Amino acid sequence: MEKAEIPGKTIYRLSIYHRCLRRLDENQIETVSSSTLAKAAGVNPAQLRRDLGYLGTFGTRGLGYPVSELSEAIREVLGRENLQPVIMVGVGNLGAALLRYDGFQKEGFEVVAAFDAVPEAVVLRGIDVPVHDVDQMPAFVASNNIKLAVLAVPAAQAQEVSNELVDAGVQGILSFSPTVLQVPDSVTVNSVDLALELEQVSFFVKKDGKGNTPKPVKG
Amino acid sequence: MEKAEIPGKTIYRLSIYHRCLRRLDENQIETVSSSTLAKAAGVNPAQLRRDLGYLGTFGTRGLGYPVSELSEAIREVLGRENLQPVIMVGVGNLGAALLRYDGFQKEGFEVVAAFDAVPEAVVLRGIDVPVHDVDQMPAFVASNNIKLAVLAVPAAQAQEVSNELVDAGVQGILSFSPTVLQVPDSVTVNSVDLALELEQVSFFVKKDGKGNTPKPVKG
DNA sequence: TCGTGTGAAGACGTTCACAGCT
DNA sequence: AGCTGTGAACGTCTTCACACGA
Numbered sequence: 001m002e003k004a005e006i007p008g009k010t011i012y013r014l015s016i017y018h019r020c021l022r023r024l025d026e027n028q029i030e031t032v033s034s035s036t037l038a039k040a041a042g043v044n045p046a047q048l049r050r051d052l053g054y055l056g057t058f059g060t061r062g063l064g065y066p067v068s069e070l071s072e073a074i075r076e077v078l079g080r081e082n083l084q085p086v087i088m089v090g091v092g093n094l095g096a097a098l099l100r101y102d103g104f105q106k107e108g109f110e111v112v113a114a115f116d117a118v119p120e121a122v123v124l125r126g127i128d129v130p131v132h133d134v135d136q137m138p139a140f141v142a143s144n145n146i147k148l149a150v151l152a153v154p155a156a157q158a159q160e161v162s163n164e165l166v167d168a169g170v171q172g173i174l175s176f177s178p179t180v181l182q183v184p185d186s187v188t189v190n191s192v193d194l195a196l197e198l199e200q201v202s203f204f205v206k207k208d209g210k211g212n213t214p215k216p217v218k219g
Numbered sequence: 220m221e222k223a224e225i226p227g228k229t230i231y232r233l234s235i236y237h238r239c240l241r242r243l244d245e246n247q248i249e250t251v252s253s254s255t256l257a258k259a260a261g262v263n264p265a266q267l268r269r270d271l272g273y274l275g276t277f278g279t280r281g282l283g284y285p286v287s288e289l290s291e292a293i294r295e296v297l298g299r300e301n302l303q304p305v306i307m308v309g310v311g312n313l314g315a316a317l318l319r320y321d322g323f324q325k326e327g328f329e330v331v332a333a334f335d336a337v338p339e340a341v342v343l344r345g346i347d348v349p350v351h352d353v354d355q356m357p358a359f360v361a362s363n364n365i366k367l368a369v370l371a372v373p374a375a376q377a378q379e380v381s382n383e384l385v386d387a388g389v390q391g392i393l394s395f396s397p398t399v400l401q402v403p404d405s406v407t408v409n410s411v412d413l414a415l416e417l418e419q420v421s422f423f424v425k426k427d428g429k430g431n432t433p434k435p436v437k438g
Numbered sequence: 439t440c441g442t443g444t445g446a447a448g449a450c451g452t453t454c455a456c457a458g459c460t
Numbered sequence: 461a462g463c464t465g466t467g468a469a470c471g472t473c474t475t476c477a478c479a480c481g482a
Contacts, residue, residue, distance in 0.1 A: 009451070011422050015415045016399065033463065042399040046453055049465065061459040061464045078418060079425045086417070093345075097316030098413070103397055107414035109421070123344075126312075147424050150417065172424035174417050178322055180235065180261040188423040190416050194317070195326035196234045197409050198305070198369065198393050199297060202328070203230050204407040205366050205391035206298045228473070252441060265475055268442065280442045280481045442481080449474070459464080 006054045006077070013051055014074050015107075016041045021071035033064035080108045087146050087170075088114040089161055090153030091122045091131055094176055098152060100126045111150070113140055117157075134161070138168040151175040162189075225296070229270045233293050234326075235260045236267070240290035252283035299327045306365050306389075307333040308380055309372030310341045310350055313395055317371060319345045328367070332359055336376075353380070357387040370394040381408075 006014075020040045024032055034052075038045040052058060052065070055073050059065045075081060086109050088095055098104075099114055115134040116122055122131050132140070140146065149170045153161050158177035165173060172188045175181055178196070181189050225233075239259045243251055253271075257264040271277060271284070274292050278284045294300060305328050307314055317323075318333055334353040335341055341350050351359070359365065368389045372380050377396035384392060391407045394400055397415070400408050 007451075008419070008423070012415060012419055015418045016412075019397065035463085040399065042401075044453065045463095046455095046466095047451090049463095050452080053465065057465075059464045062462045063460070064463070078422055080418070080421075084421060093316045093319045097312045100312045101413065103414040104417060107418055109414070109417055125342075148417070148421060172420040174420050178238065180239075180259065182261075188420050190420045192411060192413070192416055193235075194320065194411070195322040195328070196231060197411055198323060198328055198367070199234045199299070199326055200227070200231055201391040201393050201407050201409045202299075202303060202367060203297055204227070226473075254441080263475065264441095265477095266473085269444085269474080272443065276443075278442045281440045282482070283441070440482090442479105444479090445477095447474105447476075450472080452469105452471075454469075455467095457464105457466090460462090 010051045010054060011078070013041065013043060013047075014078060016043075017048070017051070018071060018074045018078065018080075021067055021074070024067045025071055030067055031060075031064045032067055034059070037065070083108055083110045084148065085110055085112045085144065085146055086148045086150060087112060087137070087141065088129070088150045088152065089116075089134065089137065089165065090151060090157075091116040091119070091127075092152065092154070095150075095152035096123065096127065098150060099129050109148070112144065112146075115140075117153075134164075138164065141165070141168040141170055146170060148172045149174070151177060153177060155179045225273045229273060230297070232260065232262060232266075232270055233297060235262075236270070237290060237293045237297065237299075240286055240293070243286045244290055249286055250279075250283045251286055253278070256284070302327055302329045303367065304329055304331045304363065304365055305367045305369060306331060306356070306360065307348070307369045307371065308335075308353065308356065308384065309370060309376075310335040310338070310346075311371065311373070314369075314371035315342065315346065317369060317395075318348050330369070331363065331365075334359075336372075353383075357383065360384070360387040360389055365389060367391045368393070370396060372396060374398045 017037060020037060034045045034048045038048040055077055058070050058073060088099055088111050091114050099111060104111060111129050114129050114131045115137045116131055117134050119131045119133050147170060149165050151158060151161060151173050155177050158179045159181060162173060162181045162183060166183055166187050175189060175191045178193050183189050239256060253264045253267045257267040274296055277289050277292060307318055307330050310333050318330060323330060330348050333348050333350045334356045335350055336353050338350045338352050366389060368384050370380060370392050374396050377398045378400060381392060381400045381402060385402055385406050394408060394410045397412050402408050
């Protein structure tokens with residue numbers, strides 16, 4: 001019965017470990033200890049071991065973890081064995097920048113199409129993903145069996161577009177709109193609110209007169 | 220002795236409440252109950268009351284909270300009474316999009332200058348913030364007493380630029396580089412890793428065969 | 439009666455500390 | 461000796477549930 005639930009925070013950190021491991025692997029390093037990897041990932045060694053414990057038993061006592069094997073195991077758990085298609089909705093400032101961003105591809109996601117209310121207005125410099133009218137989104141999602149969407153529309157339209165995505169069959173949304181989206185429980189939403197992230201930093205900066213407030217760390 | 224430490228997670232939510240309250244205020248709504256505001260913010264009502272409890276006693280039993288008064292109180296705690304200057308470092312895809320993004324301004328931050336290794340290469344369409352060579356950053360930070368920086372440089376340069384920012388006197392960094400930054404304890408870093416946020420969504424989407432994994436919610 | 443404020447309980451996440459394997 | 465794997469302690473955040481004021 002190896003069916004322990006993996007907490008969301010652990011998942012997030014596993015992704016970080018995965019990146020570090022890939023770098024180690026590229027450098028031909030075959031083994032790494034929890035303390036070394038933990039330092040690279042910015043976490044406590046005990047936490048790292050606890051996190052890896054969810055995957056099974058990989059380490060060798062007195063030695064450490066086998067880099068490529070562990071990397072592979074994490075990739076499997078994260079479900080990153082093959083490319084996963086994603087659509088982008090909203091190709092304004094941010095959406096366009098995200099379309100040019102190669103970080104998603106590097107982590108195994110492929111942005112296969114983009115949708116905008118006014119696709120004619122989109123500046124296509126450096127964008128090689130087709131940009132369609134948002135009307136065509138539901139059909140595209142259905143026929144290509146899309147599960148993931150990145151939402152980068154203005155706040156005022158976010159809820160409406162989110163509803164359309166959910167109706168079309170999307171099951172996961174990464175939203176950049178500064179709004180709280182209401183979705184059914186079956187749909188996963190992750191909201192990245194840029195201004196709030198900055199505000200978070202700001203608070204802990206100005207509070208350093210003497211009251212030693214703890215450092216904020218992403219969930 | 221009203222000196223209770225406010226947890227980071229509460230700070231983040233206070234920012235959300237603040238936004239909701241501003242919207243209510245614009246709509247001339249004078250009073251709001253914890254359950255209404257909580258629903259708008261996507262949290263549990265008890266949590267909302269607990270969070271507001273850190274600020275003091277504002278509500279009226281049987282009635283709710285005075286919208287504008289509460290909004291003001293939060294703004295004070297967050298230290299958002301006046302505009303706060305921020306610099307942007309790295310004006311590539313993402314950096315340029317963030318410069319055009321008006322969300323920071325709306326939350327009381329002003330991006331006063333941007334820096335890039337190759338400022339000549341920056342496409343200035345829609346950007347009205349001066350873009351300087353990164354060499355000039357330390358002097359600018361010192362003479363303008365800048366405390367906050369947004370970092371949007373490639374991963375390979377992130378740590379180096381981060382060091383320069385810290386040396387120059389920056390105390391808070393919002394980083395978009397997919398790397399773990401090592402900084403002194405006195406400096407606050409908040410790292411937003413776009414690909415990892417998408418990965419987080421992806422994991423919880425594909426795990427819905429039957430194992431009902433919990434929904435991830437930002438910090 | 440309605441809704442706040444809060445003690446107490448519970449859930450969750452992190453870290454310690456050490457037994458045990460190599 | 462060195463490092464993993466993990467019970468147990470600890471700390472933090474969330475939610476319940478209800479007393480109390482308007």
